[in-house]
Amino acid sequence: MIKSEKIVGPGFYEKVYRCVKTVPYGYVATYGDIACALGSSRVARHVGWALSALQSPEKNTEFNNENIPWHRIVSSTGKLSNRKDNLRANFQKNKLLKEGVVFDDNGKIKFDQHRWHIAML
DNA sequence: GGTTTGACCATAA
């Protein structure tokens, strides 16, 4: 008997990428939203992990960072997530602005206009 | 195989 069914399985990363791809141009979603769409809101961290793997030159194979709009994924607070590098957040913000996503004065995305509801798998 | 780290989230103070 299995103790608890793992939310994250062999295809977890792929699921994450697939969800991210469903976010259309000009919309954003949060890590928690994607995690919830995948089955549990508790795996939000892994969503971030999966996306970080995209930018590792070795780890992305069929899922290139160009195929996946990772910049449309932000934290639930509406701010951009970057643990260490501010440069990445800047790049991300630039990308979003280019798509027409609006930030308020506090640097937070206006979810009212741009939040996307992730479809369940 | 324990410890640390990580692009998180919700809640509490």
Added chain:
DNA sequence: CTTATGGCCAAAC
């Protein structure tokens, strides 16, 4: 508003 804490789980060391 900020800071702290607990939860959750995989990868790297």
